[in-house]
Amino acid sequence: MSDASAFPTVPGPASARRVAANLVDMVLGKGRALDDALADPRSGFRDLSDRDRAFVRRLATTTLRRRGQIDGCLRKFLTLWPKGLPREAMRLGAAELLFLDAPAHAAVGEAVNLMHPEQKKPRGLINAVLRKVAIEGQAIVAEQDVARANTPDWLWQSWVNFYGEDVARDIAMAHLQEAPLDISLKDGDPADWAETLQAEVLPTGGLRRMGGGAVESLPGFTAPEDGSGSAWWVQDVAATLPAKLLGDIAGKRVADLCAAPGGKTAQLAALGASVMAVDRSDPRLKRLKENLKRLGFKADVRTAEIEQWQPEESFDAVLLDAPCTATGTIRRHPDLPYLKDETDVAKLAELQRRLMVAAWAMLKPGGRMVYCVCSLQPEEAEYQIRHLLALPGAEIIPADAGRLHLPSEAVTHEGALRTLPSMWSGRGGMDGFFAICLQKN
Incomplete structure (x- = not known):
């Protein structure tokens, strides 16, 4: 040592x-x-x-x-x-x-x-x-008081004020449980892979494994020598939902902004899109490239500051997974409440507004943009809707809870997607995510 x-x-x-x-x-x-x-x-x-x-x-x-x-x-x-x-x-x-x-x-x-x-x-x-x-x-x-004791004041007050105390307690209690391993399949029969991986088939088509063990040692993770790519990647079920809001993107040119470490890039590629993955961090993009290579997927990977970057041509669709406090992922990152505070929320909310303006400018007329954050803080999510609607020609395409296999309360009255760690509690929960789809008219 x-x-x-x-x-x-x-x-x-x-x-x-x-x-x-x-x-x-x-x-x-x-x-x-x-x-x-x-x-x-x-x-x-x-x-x-x-x-x-x-x-x-x-x-x-x-x-x-x-x-x-x-x-x-x-x-x-x-x-x-x-x-x-x-x-x-x-x-x-x-x-x-x-x-x-x-x-x-x-x-x-x-x-x-x-x-x-x-x-x-x-x-x-x-x-x-x-x-x-x-x-x-x-x-x-x-x-x-278990829920209150383990939640720092800045988070507790925010959640109680926005969601109400009952929901805040449900969120806090969900954070005390170890998150399961969620798996997105590249191809193959989910039932067969569920048996192989000792996992459950989720309504969304992915798999959920409750047991432990090193991810790298599980069947299907390592790419075979024939070059076909590995069979799956790890991605929380809530993180798979924003890309689905874009609709049919097969054959379309799609930008994945703030893309690293690449779960959504892989998902977009699997859906048949021609993907350009953009991120400011070279080390994080290195990991993205390694993941794509392991899976046998291809994408045009660029290092750039989103606010200054101008693509050669506009995109049919844009997925902006904006930097955020990530408070929706506390189940997986229990250190997070002690590394962030209210000042981070305010700074990131301002950055998110600048990024959404830059991303909107990259989108073709008639195209769709999804703005999403893995945050439970309304300043980064629900309170951003008015800024999104101020973008020229922006119109909300409402999420469909039934099509996404989610309870009706997972869609807000504005039509945005809002998942909470306490949802699917009988199955092991999910990350807290906010996502909203806009069409450029």
Whole structure:
């Protein structure tokens, strides 16, 4: 382990819990995205066995999902946090005791061992507090307002104000569940692939797999040597819906703006479109190209700033998946509530308005543009409708909930698509997405 890690290295290989502590510290202490922390060699994650990686990921994400409850429980026994005591050691130990059914002696002992043997005072304090959590913690958790405790104020107030408290609670509770693996098939019989992948066929035609395991090791992910391309890609069911609002795009010239990492590019290509994928980030476009190559799809990939870029000719259709706070994906990214705030919402909403103007200028008369964000914040979604309708010649093409196999409440009175993490709760939920289709008259 690098000396940049949050917890002192002791002789011998890095323990799984030490890696988990470093990951959570990189998120909460240093403001790093969890995915970036997992890829950072300083975290030690890549050095672990597959089994330990699975454990570390579960421990770190549980600690982030349940941070509010964990801190509320710890405050019962520790009103003043001593200077220099790493909170993550205590948080991870509490997460194991309260939510992962770990034996008390193991969870307490491993949390204590995150401190160097010479750190006697921190070791003693961690031991004393976590022993109390082991005895009294479950009773404390039983009295907590779970939805409210685990949702930062800025998100809670926004959701209550816009959706109402009941829906806000449903959203918050959905975020406590691990998101399933949703699969979009390139071709083949969904029923056959469902059996092969131990998955469920969704009404939308995709598959949903509830079990774990590394994605890369599942049948059909790796491209065969005959050059035909792999059989499927990963894409949340809600993320597949915006492209469907464009209608029949076979043979049409379609721009996928802000395209990386390429799930929607693959979907557009699979629907028969001639796709131009545009994004500002070369590293993210590199991943997009790798995904297209694996699948055997082709697209014209361009690196460009959407606001300044001018295509050689206009497009028949445009899909603008605008940068956003991504609060609709908290099930998959439990670190996100602690990396964003209200200032991000305002900045991104302004950027989105500039992007929609630029995207509209690329569209042929009579063509369709879909504006979408994976955000639950109305400033980035429903409140943008008036700006979209101010575009010259813009007319809303209402979404059809039945055709999309969604409940009627997934379509707003304006005709926009609005999914919530609490929808399809019996099937494992879906990401929160907003999408609206406009025709240029």
